[in-house]
Amino acid sequence: MDYRRIKGEEDSMSASQDDIESFQEKHNPNSDAHLPRSVPSLGKRSDWRLKSFVTLALTILTSSQAILIVWSKRAGKYDYSVTTANFSVEALKCAFSLAALVRIWKKDGVTEDNKLSMSFDEVNVYPIPAALYLIKNLLQYYIFAYVDAPAYQILKNLNIISTGVLYRIILKKKLSEIQWAAFILLCAGCTTAQLNPSSDHVLQTPFPGWMMAIVMALLSGFAGVYTEAIIKKHPSRNINVQNFWLYVFGMIFNLIAICVQDYDAVMNNGIAVSMVMKYADNIVKVYSTSVAMLLTAVVSVFLFSFHLSLAFFLGSTIVSVSIYLHSIGKPPR
Amino acid sequence: MDYRRIKGEEDSMSASQDDIESFQEKHNPNSDAHLPRSVPSLGKRSDWRLKSFVTLALTILTSSQAILIVWSKRAGKYDYSVTTANFSVEALKCAFSLAALVRIWKKDGVTEDNKLSMSFDEVNVYPIPAALYLIKNLLQYYIFAYVDAPAYQILKNLNIISTGVLYRIILKKKLSEIQWAAFILLCAGCTTAQLNPSSDHVLQTPFPGWMMAIVMALLSGFAGVYTEAIIKKHPSRNINVQNFWLYVFGMIFNLIAICVQDYDAVMNNGIAVSMVMKYADNIVKVYSTSVAMLLTAVVSVFLFSFHLSLAFFLGSTIVSVSIYLHSIGKPPR
Numbered sequence: 329m330d331y332r333r334i335k336g337e338e339d340s341m342s343a344s345q346d347d348i349e350s351f352q353e354k355h356n357p358n359s360d361a362h363l364p365r366s367v368p369s370l371g372k373r374s375d376w377r378l379k380s381f382v383t384l385a386l387t388i389l390t391s392s393q394a395i396l397i398v399w400s401k402r403a404g405k406y407d408y409s410v411t412t413a414n415f416s417v418e419a420l421k422c423a424f425s426l427a428a429l430v431r432i433w434k435k436d437g438v439t440e441d442n443k444l445s446m447s448f449d450e451v452n453v454y455p456i457p458a459a460l461y462l463i464k465n466l467l468q469y470y471i472f473a474y475v476d477a478p479a480y481q482i483l484k485n486l487n488i489i490s491t492g493v494l495y496r497i498i499l500k501k502k503l504s505e506i507q508w509a510a511f512i513l514l515c516a517g518c519t520t521a522q523l524n525p526s527s528d529h530v531l532q533t534p535f536p537g538w539m540m541a542i543v544m545a546l547l548s549g550f551a552g553v554y555t556e557a558i559i560k561k562h563p564s565r566n567i568n569v570q571n572f573w574l575y576v577f578g579m580i581f582n583l584i585a586i587c588v589q590d591y592d593a594v595m596n597n598g599i600a601v602s603m604v605m606k607y608a609d610n611i612v613k614v615y616s617t618s619v620a621m622l623l624t625a626v627v628s629v630f631l632f633s634f635h636l637s638l639a640f641f642l643g644s645t646i647v648s649v650s651i652y653l654h655s656i657g658k659p660p661r
Numbered sequence: 662m663d664y665r666r667i668k669g670e671e672d673s674m675s676a677s678q679d680d681i682e683s684f685q686e687k688h689n690p691n692s693d694a695h696l697p698r699s700v701p702s703l704g705k706r707s708d709w710r711l712k713s714f715v716t717l718a719l720t721i722l723t724s725s726q727a728i729l730i731v732w733s734k735r736a737g738k739y740d741y742s743v744t745t746a747n748f749s750v751e752a753l754k755c756a757f758s759l760a761a762l763v764r765i766w767k768k769d770g771v772t773e774d775n776k777l778s779m780s781f782d783e784v785n786v787y788p789i790p791a792a793l794y795l796i797k798n799l800l801q802y803y804i805f806a807y808v809d810a811p812a813y814q815i816l817k818n819l820n821i822i823s824t825g826v827l828y829r830i831i832l833k834k835k836l837s838e839i840q841w842a843a844f845i846l847l848c849a850g851c852t853t854a855q856l857n858p859s860s861d862h863v864l865q866t867p868f869p870g871w872m873m874a875i876v877m878a879l880l881s882g883f884a885g886v887y888t889e890a891i892i893k894k895h896p897s898r899n900i901n902v903q904n905f906w907l908y909v910f911g912m913i914f915n916l917i918a919i920c921v922q923d924y925d926a927v928m929n930n931g932i933a934v935s936m937v938m939k940y941a942d943n944i945v946k947v948y949s950t951s952v953a954m955l956l957t958a959v960v961s962v963f964l965f966s967f968h969l970s971l972a973f974f975l976g977s978t979i980v981s982v983s984i985y986l987h988s989i990g991k992p993p994r
Contacts, residue, residue: 482971505989506839509982513846516978519971525858527971638815638852638860639972645849646979649842653986656838 375607382603383616390620395627415582422575425568432566442566446573453558454573458581460551464544465585471544474537479530481522483541488515488614490542490549495610498553503611506657511611513650518618521625521643552613556605563606571602615654618647708940715936716949723953728960748915755908761901775899779906786891787906791914793884797877798918804877807870812863814855816874821848821947823875823882828943831886836944839990844944846983851951854958854976885946889938896939904935948987951980 432442471480492511495501503511533541559570604613622644628634765775804813825844828834836844866874892903937946955977961967 506986509986512982513979516975516982520853520975520979523856523972523975531969531971531974636864638864639856641864642849642853642856646846646853649845649849653839653842 379608379612382607383612386604386613386616387620387623390617391623391627394620394624395631399631415579415586418575418579418582422572422579425571425575428568429566429572432568441564442569444569444572446569450562451573453554455577455581457551457555457558457574458577460547460554462581462585464547464551467540467544467547471537471540474540475533476529478524478526479533480541482519482527482530483533483537484545485515485519485522486541486545487548488518488618490545491552491610491614494546494549494553495556498550499557499609501609504657507654510650510653510657511614513646513653514615514618517643517646517650518621519643520646521622521640523639523643524637549610552610555602556610559602559605567602567606570606574602611654615651619651622647712941712945715940716945719937719946719949720953720956723950724956724960727953727957728964732964748912748919751908751912751915755905755912758901758904758908762899762905765899765901774897775902777902777905779902783895784906786887788910788914790884790888790891790907791910793880793887795914795918797880797884800873800877800880804870804873807873808866809862811857811859812866813874815852815860815863816866816870817878818848818852818855819874819878820881821851821951823878824885824943824947827879827882827886828889831883832890832942834942837990840944840987843983843986843990844947846979846986847948847951850976850979850983851954852976853979854955854973856972856976857970882943885943888935889943892935892938900935900939903939907935944987948984952984955980 429442429444436442468480475483488511492503492508496503555574558574559567562570604616622640625634625636625640629636762775762777769775801813808816821844825836825841829836888907891907892900895903937949955973958967958969958973962969
């Protein structure tokens, strides 16, 4: 949102009237408790810095998490249950949010914005992203009847497109024509970077497999966009309170998942992701995780002597051009 | 050049002063003998039509030539020498140009613009493109000491970048930032479309191989850009006269090649290429031949039951986005 606002200020004609109203309503700059109040004149600049910082943090966290997972699998010394590990991580993040809140309460006292209790009207939307991820992850077991794991990795790139489309429809934020082109390129570039001699299997995916892949991409995109909507609906609300509730429901749905089957993380990289959602948006998240994927591969070359393919170089080039185009593409008039 | 002019008229600030002067000098619209004089008010529209027509013609010709070559190889009934075939094609095209000229002479009489003889100052540049192609094609025999044929096909995509760079440097025409991005994407997209399990070989190309590939790309790009410069330097000169001289030198250099070794075509798709050079430019030629490559693959699926890879679909998507970006990207202010 801040990102959009910076763009909007550069070119005052670039946002439609109802766009401007909707973001003024959601985003009164003076109510934003997270910017240092001592430097109000630097507001715009510190917005930009904050945005860059959370984007960088998410990129590094995502790639280091991926590298740690590969490392722990390769080392093979610790045999742990992925499901239990995910549940523990959610619980840990929940505890961190609570600890951060206690510090804030001691410093500023309990205010309307940092108190833990919420009205039912506000809290009742918090389970929705976790529930969507649960449904998506349960579908995952059925899709493997139609596609194998490498093909599934390729199909997961449909998430990029679904996130863009839902971002436009649900959050009513606009992307310029160039930014749409950049988004298609991001999807094609990420897929290209993952190509390997067995990738062509994916073209033999039967119709139900395609349908399920599209539904899963929509669920995942919807969960991401919905999280952004929840977090940005109350911009003055302390992010630790928002995270606390997201993790509580993440834990609950992870518990359900443990009862049902072995299960992926409900909320990946929680804190960094919600920071991006609060100070940037789903689009930044998509770019951030794409770059993290490329970064992971490059680091893996040095750490695990992985092999980089020509397809990887091409994909990285395409993703880089996409990032460049996204940054120069102004929102439509 | 016409293409550039149309763009320039859309946005009068988009061309620098010396750009405008240089194309006014080269391109007096009233002296253009190839547009129907009876409809002067439709000049701009028919320019656009002519440009679209030659682009489409080049695309179809290039792909049908490629398909015919595959067909004749597959049928395997006719055993012909590629070198002799090329020489004959050059001779045939030379004859066609001459026949077209004779018709024009009968109709309009011999004028300054359609007479066959040229001053030495004008004709002495005509051998240069053919000579450059000859050097490039001779280098081809040496590069195979470092790379195999599939890797060479991949490296040939460097032509796209070299054409763009030389187009900018030699013809001093500007591409916008978006158009540069589109050009990088075109190169990446074409390469992606050609990926196959053995493509990774290309990354093992030794340093002299890379150097030669770059030199060959520069020679090929230089030949293309030089041909455009020759043809556009005298826009009022009848294109058949220009073609005649290009083919004469094409034949001579093909003869040299026959004496030296088995040899590729000096000038591919001669007439359509020079039409594009006269009414559009090298950039249009590059896009046209790239689309022809994709079209050839699609047609081959139906004709020869070729197999389309996932990489092909990704590459086609990237090339399509590149074309779109090129068309919306305005030249820089």
